[in-house]
Amino acid sequence: MGPILITLMLIAGLAGFVYFGKDKLKLLLRARKDITFDHLPERVKGLLVYGLGQKRLITGDPSSGWMHALIFWGFLILLVRSLTLIIMGYYEPFHIPTFVGAGYTFLKDITEALVLVMIGYAVYRRLVIRPKRLENSRDAWIVLILIGILMVTDFLFDGAKFALFGGPDGWAAAEQAFSPVGNLVSLALAGAPQLFNQVLYHGAYWIHIATLMGFAVFLTMSKHMHVITSLPNVFFRRLDTSGKLDLLDLEDEDAEKFGTVTIADLSQKQILDLYTCTECGRCKTSCPTFVTDKPLSLKMLNDQLKHHLVDTKDALLAEKLDELPPLAGNIISPDTIWACTTCGYCEQACPVFIDQVPRIVEMRQNLVMMEGDFPQELSKVFKGMERNSNPWGIGYDKREEWTKGLDVPVPTVAQLKAEGKNLDILYFVGCMGSFDERNQKIARALAKILNAAGLNFGILGKEEGCTGDTAKRTGNEMLFQELAKYNIEKFDSYEIKTVLTSCPHCFNTIKNEYPQLGGNYKVMHHTELIDQLIKDGKINLSQAFEDVIFHDPCYLGRQNGIYDQPRAILGAASKNGVMEFERHHEKSFCCGAGGGRMWMEETIGSRINEERVREGLEKNPSVIASGCPFCLVMMKDGVAAKDANHVKTLDIAEIVADAMIIPLPMAGGNVQIKVDNPPSLPKTSDEKPEA
Amino acid sequence: MKILVCLKQVIDVELNVQLRDGRIVEEGLQYAMNAYDESALEAALQLKDKLDCEVVVLSMGPDRVTDVLKKALAMGADRAVHLDDPAVLGGDSGAAARAIAAYAKDKGFDLVMMGRQAQDTDAAGAGPMVAELLGLPQVTNIISLEQESEGKFLTRRVGDDGREVVEVSAPAVITVSNDYGEARLPTMKGILGAKKKPVDVVTLSDLGLEASQVGAAGSQTQVVGREKPAGRAAGRKLTGEGPDLAKQLVEYLVNDARVLA
């Protein structure tokens, strides 16, 4: 077609790509190294399933997911076509030989037709459907137009080619036979003057090549960088859940700062994340803060950081780091940084595995530990945790008071060890269960269940300390490590092997983050244990409830994958199964308390918990069940705010304690007793139980 | 400008307190900086944020009070002074004031600050006593403090009839309400920097005092007994429909509580 011209175009394309792309690469390479190749098999599998397989796109939002998948697969398939076209620049009649070439030609035609239809659908979505999560962006339109041009010019090129050089004895006849769409176009062009077709033939070709080169260069400067970086981003993704945050090394004597201050502090994976954000907005759709009109839009966060990165690239590449402004307060507002509940929905929704939560926590770390600049409500919380190991600062000596008046024994571990008794499991109550009035009922219910199941359990009582989850998530890493080290030392001094929690935040921290500090235990959430007890026949439930809807707590479900056990339990306790919120399982909508938000006032936008309760009320439940003390308080307040006081908000432990069937020897089997407080078991068969 | 902030280490008042033989049981006790004194320190540090001044903190008692001093240094104080003698413990306001005044006199402090009261005694006596012993004007229970001009300070305090704006000339003694506002948390920077700041140890004889003049021995009032206060017994608690309950409450208020008498 024109070897010199094609060579020049290739060079121009390459040069443009390198020119615009090299700085981006340099910015990536200079950042803090955290990209690893560990767990290779898992990473490769992820690449295949999420990258090539487009799994999250398809399952997350099927209509647009399939659209993108087809465009993406089409793009991959058509890489060969692009190569073929370029070779044609040097040798006009080039085609892939044998049946392979024929098969590919057919595939290419169908693919291009499909891609064109999908582009049409994409345009329809942006113009007519206008989904909330999409913003009209110049970049998006440019790319849709470019892809459209590529598909159309290729068909026109083929059409003109077959019209000029096609059957029955032209050199392109063989190809024409396997090219249905191209053939159709050539039929339409059959009656056109030869000059017209020749101009079309050459024109379409060079426009296509130019567009291809332009596209390659455009990739380096737009959100379509994701074409280059998304597969690597998926490959290098964090394999841990967003519930497990990194340990900050506070021992480093030379460290001048902790946490993320300027754009220069972002790590390589975090820079790659910025390049890969395609602005699809899936992170926004159920982000609890975004949906309730708070100024945290992850998409915008990515966007702002990305632009700031590009704006400051000169200073960064020259390592003039003092010139860089602190991100908090300049690029990102503190309201944004503090609005996040760390629920992880955004990370679960993102098709390209961008890490959102650690970045926000790292910004909080600098604000809290270096600047002392954080929402005023947290001051009391930090002081309370430091002094008395709970966010309210209530005297640590009152940590056992929830056991007062309980009719089942709750021994402390210290007592058990002193009496030389066995300990099967440590019940780690947590701050909410120990001090919050509503949640003390959960602890009491769980104590009853453990007793009924005959487990040798104990609590630490006054010796129990706060796990530090709130401290960690609000960026107060030094307080977290202090609290964690205390607990680990305490657990180890009693040789604790198994820990039971009634709070998913405690569960997550002890299970996922204590090992980083040397604390390794088998950790169970009470729904896991209760489910096991039911399956082992240690406790039996009657169907005492009905119209129960289950709210997946973020730190139980999404962060730690525990979905089935709560549902199994509720199924056993309910006459008519378990209802689901519209947003359930990994798409569960946060109650709003995580990330330290429980302790802060919600002053912007509407209330997150009210939104979740509104969603639940759609199903007309009589009970909203959850497995987390924060969720419980949030649901309770939400129900009160919505004046829906006929709906009870209960924890699974309470439901189980209520629905438990206590076997009585004298009744010769299981007798169903449905009371709020199960009576203590009779000592002899002559004594009747108190009803 | 030089500011002295007096910090008392008190029993953590969040804890339950056990009594044995009229004394408080030490086992299981935790100590903390008196919250009111912490507010005083915060007020001093806020001045330091804006002006060139040295903040010196003073605490008296056994070894454990160094925790309070270290925290103050981590929050931003420049220098700490530890009056190290167990004899200073257990005294009334007068004994404490005598020790403080002995240290503070002739040291050229522009402001001597402390919390309005100590959380363990709730006495609120030391501040005005120190002011009298040093012959200085006093402003008590302040909720804001700023320098108006060289040597002149403007404060807002809570009085019986509302808030007052009070102007005072240095040198002066100022006591701080714990409604002053949340005291700052020590940052990592502060904690690391505190390790390099000086803690001076002084003894009673350095201050020209005898053990008999301070602490329990030096007090003009003596605590001769301690007991748990009698609690209030619970009365009636009614549940039911709102309007019905309101009626019953009105009856109670009029007939039993005699509100319209």
Added chain:
Amino acid sequence: MKVLVIAETKQGKVKKGTLELLGAAQSWGAEASVLLAGAGVAGEVDTLGRHGASKVFVADDASLGMYVTAPFAALVVEAYKASGAELILFADTEMGKDLAPRVAAKLSLPFVPGAVGASVEGGKLVAKRTSIAGKVMETVEASLPAIISIKAGTFEPKEVGGSATSETLALPQTDLRAIVREVLKETSERVDLGDARIVVAGGRSVRGPEGAKLIEDLADVLGAAVGASRAACDSGFFPHSCQVGQTGRTVAPDVYIAIGISGAIQHTAGMTGSKVIVAINTDPDAPIFSIADFGIVADLFTVVPLLTEEFKRLKAGNTVAV
């Protein structure tokens, strides 16, 4: 025994706390003189006499209209010397807290602060006071002469119908290095918290200005003072001058109506001296119910307007006995 009572005044009238101190002197059978310093207060000599004062030292001047330490301290010393008293009584108010210890240091006298019980036995002052945030009740002794400040509600005023002689004190010449520039009064015609017989207090459950208004309306119809929990003041629903509790005012009215207040110790520490405590709260497990004489588990938004209406009706119809 002779005692000297330091009076507190507001707008020319003696405060209830002063009358309580005279009541204390009565209960000890002591002879009481009073220092009456203020602006336009001379007319109160009769009131003081009727409540048991035998002599009143009067310092009446515009410059004494607002309490400020230096001149008042000087007057106390003068009155003390002239009275021959063995015990000086202050009310445990902001003024008392500012003035009493200063005077104690000036006169090198023992000082017992914040007493909730006091008597004189065998030449010794024996007082009861709380410490450790109200968790411990101490018995404190001091030899006379001594100074004591007494919490509101510890003693009762007693009208004995006597009369008092008065002596005018000269205005002290003091070097005022602390000057009160202005008093930011929260405008209200309501009775002051410290003097009120009835207090209606709101907690954070009032949720906002509309809820706070319900509290205020009830207070108005009952002629009561308005109080509030710290949380409610911090949220801006009530001014801080209404704050009752460990870090606010301590009050001891005849009736304390706690509305939407949970009853955490930080609040109750400021009002357990009340004769009758009434509680309204939606949470049946709220700690306030364990110290309330009468409580209803109800929503304040439903009940308080009904109360106000009913009291309005009762007052209008003059039917008091129900």
